[in-house]
Amino acid sequence: MTGRRPRLTVLGGGTWGTTVASIAARKTRTLLWVRDPEIAAAVNETHRNPRYLPGFDLAPGLRATADLAEAVSDADVLVAGVPSQYLRDVLKQVAEHVRPFIPVVSLVKGLEQGSLLRMTEVIGEELPGHPAGVLSGPNIAREVVQGYSAAATLAMPDHRTAQALQGLVHTSRYRVYTSEDVVGVEIAGALKNVFAIAVGFGDGLGAGDNTRAMVITRSLHELTRLGVAMGGRAETLAGLAGMGDLVVTCVSPHSRNRFVGFELGRGRPLEDIMASMNQVAEGVRTTAAVIRLAAERGVEMPIVREVDAVLNHRQPVEETYRGLLRVTPGHEVDGEAW
Incomplete structure (x- = not known):
């Protein structure tokens, strides 16, 4: 990444894709691909994304296109x-x-339906020969685009590649750490959305701060068990991409997945909630995939199981919390169950 400034393309003009593109545009030549030509025109002419980040100014050097071939x-x-x-x-x-x-x-913080593949595995299948990594952390897009301090982890299979790419998105207010633990960073980003739905259940029911802390803490335990079973490192799952992202997704009022759980806790049907959202809540689709992954690896995940029961089997949210509380606690660290 020496010599001329690299050309970076971001595929996807949603809230986070636009935010990362705006960060990168302050460091290097950056092009944002969006599906809608009107959004591309707005980014180019007004330096704003009116659909996903209305009212927020983007880097003036950011350019956008709706032409996929041109973008890449x-x-x-x-x-x-x-x-x-x-x-x-x-x-x-x-x-x-x-x-x-x-x-x-x-x-992308999710898993492919059917195959259960992580996104870097999908990249490996469709773009063989390309080094594939992940950028993930406790990043609420609206805060990052406003310049509030935040941090993330950039993981690539080869650490030197991560270090070379680091400078394209690292700023004084958006701190990017490097790692080679692609599996740990990626699986944490997918799983935290499921647990944010669980926390939202409790918030919607008015369960209180103690319950929220309990669910977040035990969620980290489940996330770590599956992440390590899949080849991730425990220290990664205790870091920015794991615990950090889990906490912010579970408590932020801007979290789409927490919102889904909160509205379900208030008694609103899932179909109505999803229809009212203009962006994807990845945890809704990810939950069933996590259930299958956990079963394949023999990992007990009672919180995920209860979220799945609500989302995919119409179990009442109230019964979900009763079900969790009926589980007899085991050893906090080595125990199998909730």
Whole structure:
């Protein structure tokens, strides 16, 4: 990453994709791909994304396009920010236009339905030969785009690649740490959304601060058990991408997944909640996939199991909390159950 400034392309003009593109545009030449030509025009003409970040100014150097081939053909670095269920299709479309061997960084916090693959695994299948990594952490987009201090972890299979890419998104207020634990960073980002729904249940029911702290803490235990079973490092799951992201997603009023759980706790039907949202709450789709992953690896995840019962089997939220409290506690660290 020496010499001329690299050309970076972000695929996906949602809240977080736009935010990362705006950060990168202050450091290097950056192009944002969005599906809607009107949004692309707005970014170019007003330096704002009126649909996903209304009222927030973006970096004046950021450019946008709705032409996918144009977006990727000259890129030196590709950043994937489309929702998990659309990523493979988008990568299939860009494969013939992407220059060989350029690194691809995922912003996506989910798992592919059916295959249960992590997003870097999907990238590996559709763009073989490209180093694939992930940027993840406790990042509420609206705060980051306003310049509030935040941090994240950038994980690549080769640590030198992570260090080379670090400078493209690291600023004095957005601190980017490096890692080679792609699995740990990525699985933490997917699982925390499920647990945020569980915390939202309690908030919607008015369960109180003590209950919220209990659920977050035990959620970290479940997240760590599955993350380590899949090959991640426990220290990664206790860091920014694990505990950090879990906490902010579980407590922030801007968290889409917490919002889903909160509204369910208040008695609102899931279909109505999802129809009212203009962005994806990844945890809703991820929950069933996590249930399958846990079963394959023999990991007990009672919180995820109860979230799945509500989302996919119409169990009342009130019964979910009663069910968790009926579980007899075991050893806090070594115990199998909730």
